[in-house]
Amino acid sequence: MSADGLPETFDVIVHPAAELRGELRAQPSKNYTTRYLLAAALADGESQVVGVATSEDAGAMLRCLGDWGAGVELVGGDAVIRGFGAGPRAGVTLNPGNAGAVARFLMGVAALTTGTSFVTDYPDSLGRRPQGDLLEALSRLGARVQSRDGMFPLAISGPVRGGVVEVSAERSSQYASALMFLGPLLPDGLELRLTGDIKSHAPLRQTLDTLAAFGVRASASDDLSRISIPGGQAFRAGRVLVPGDYPGSAAILAAAATRPGEVRLSNLREHDLQGEREAVAVLREMGADLTREGDTVVVRGGRPLRAVMRDGDGFTDAVQALTAAAALAHGTTTWENVYTLRLKECDRISDTRRELQRLGLTVTETQDSLTVTGTPSLAGGVTADGHGDHRMIMLLTVLGLSAQAPIRITGAHHIRKSYPMFFRHLESLGARFEYPEATRA
Numbered sequence: 128m129s130a131d132g133l134p135e136t137f138d139v140i141v142h143p144a145a146e147l148r149g150e151l152r153a154q155p156s157k158n159y160t161t162r163y164l165l166a167a168a169l170a171d172g173e174s175q176v177v178g179v180a181t182s183e184d185a186g187a188m189l190r191c192l193g194d195w196g197a198g199v200e201l202v203g204g205d206a207v208i209r210g211f212g213a214g215p216r217a218g219v220t221l222n223p224g225n226a227g228a229v230a231r232f233l234m235g236v237a238a239l240t241t242g243t244s245f246v247t248d249y250p251d252s253l254g255r256r257p258q259g260d261l262l263e264a265l266s267r268l269g270a271r272v273q274s275r276d277g278m279f280p281l282a283i284s285g286p287v288r289g290g291v292v293e294v295s296a297e298r299s300s301q302y303a304s305a306l307m308f309l310g311p312l313l314p315d316g317l318e319l320r321l322t323g324d325i326k327s328h329a330p331l332r333q334t335l336d337t338l339a340a341f342g343v344r345a346s347a348s349d350d351l352s353r354i355s356i357p358g359g360q361a362f363r364a365g366r367v368l369v370p371g372d373y374p375g376s377a378a379i380l381a382a383a384a385t386r387p388g389e390v391r392l393s394n395l396r397e398h399d400l401q402g403e404r405e406a407v408a409v410l411r412e413m414g415a416d417l418t419r420e421g422d423t424v425v426v427r428g429g430r431p432l433r434a435v436m437r438d439g440d441g442f443t444d445a446v447q448a449l450t451a452a453a454a455l456a457h458g459t460t461t462w463e464n465v466y467t468l469r470l471k472e473c474d475r476i477s478d479t480r481r482e483l484q485r486l487g488l489t490v491t492e493t494q495d496s497l498t499v500t501g502t503p504s505l506a507g508g509v510t511a512d513g514h515g516d517h518r519m520i521m522l523l524t525v526l527g528l529s530a531q532a533p534i535r536i537t538g539a540h541h542i543r544k545s546y547p548m549f550f551r552h553l554e555s556l557g558a559r560f561e562y563p564e565a566t567r568a
């Protein structure tokens with residue numbers, strides 16, 4: 128049994144829910160947890176990260192930082208980190224599990240060491256995601272890199288001095304974020320030139336925000352194509368509070384909007400750099416009744432929804448949750464500029480099309496867009512593949528709550544990558560699930 132009281136691996140059977148009603152506190156942000164933990168480890172001295180996520184990705188970051196020599200202690204819901212400053216241990220093999228952001232951020236910092244190796248126990252997911260753009264930038268800075276065609280397993284050795292370097296931001300913003308954690312600790316700092324059509328601006332701003340929270344100076348052009356980080360700086364140990372998580376909460380909001388009832392979701396601050404905050408506005412544009420009372424979003428669900436047409440890049444980790452709402456709306460929704468969804472835990476364009484078609488929906492895709500025609504009456508009664516992807520599992524779960532017959536989702540334990548209490552949270556709102564033995568690894 129895990130902390131959520133569920134078996135180690137399981138499928139989930141989602142039963143239709145007549146209504147969802149109650150109050151929840153949004154879980155801690157995934158993106159801020161990973162950033163604050165890393166920044167705390169890069170500081171000399173002891174930092175307190177208050178209210179850290181308990182997901183597998185947070186666990187992966189804690190494990191890797193410990194392996195590199197940081198002191199890691201969990202006290203209640205907080206992490207107390209004794210940092211290694213600019214000196215992570217050399218000759219260590221890190222395993223970031225299936226956590227893309229964790230892997231990339233650590234790969235950047237690895238250039239401080241005289242050798243760090245990276246392996247993953249998710250060869251079919253993280254093992255297939257591209258790392259070449261970051262490896263290229265590191266090697267241009269003078270690091271020695273080895274990889275399997277730009278993918279895991281890989282090895283990185285410094286030291287490097289810094290200077291001007293280009294990095295592509297077309298496939299992921301995580302490569303540039305990785306270099307932003309490295310830059311302040313290099314003698315010459317980094318002058319980053321982000322090339323290509325820059326994707327995921329919001330996480331880049333979260334990285335800048337994190338540097339500032341740890342006393343690191345950095346400046347960026349408005350379009351983020353130039354980021355300047357003076358060298359010879361130190362991360363300043365301190366106490367930081369992790370805000371609520373918008374990407375995971377987007378799935379709760381979508382569920383609440385598509386079922387009758389009333390759900391209050393707290394711990395979602397209005398002024399926040401998480402791009403997935405936009406899920407609130409998108410659901411409103413679809414016709415859902417969402418109001419805000421301070422940090423609480425109140426959803427009065429069950430109103431008919433209508434399709435929208437949106438550039439989805441600004442809220443990349445909420446696209447799948449919002450696709451569930453779109454699949455239950457009148458009309459045809461298109462998410463444009465979402466090519467990078469193909470490079471996440473699964474191909475979130477083609478795999479999503481396949482799963483929605485299996486549920487009887489009309490879905491089309493282009494290289495960088497996904498289009499779904501909604502139906503107010505979803506039959507259900509099928510088994511859908513979770514593709515080992517937490518956000519696919521969230522999407523299918525939201526649909527199951529509105530279907531006429533139960534939906535089984537395979538490999539549903541992968542929800543723990545980012546939102547271990549997802550099913551428990553929905554149960555507290557009145558949803559009903561069964562957790563049979565997993566039929567997918």
Ligand SMILES: O=C(O)C1=C[C@@H](OP(=O)(O)O)[C@@H](O)[C@H](O)C1
Binds near residue numbers: 158299301327
């Ligand atoms: O920097 C981060 O923490 C993240 C950046 C985004 O990735 P991309 O930059 O690859 O879009 C996002 O999808 C991921 O979940 C977390």
Ligand SMILES: C=C(OP(=O)(O)O)C(=O)O
Binds near residue numbers: 228229471
């Ligand atoms: C893509 C995601 O995470 P990562 O890139 O960190 O694996 C996500 O959380 O949806």
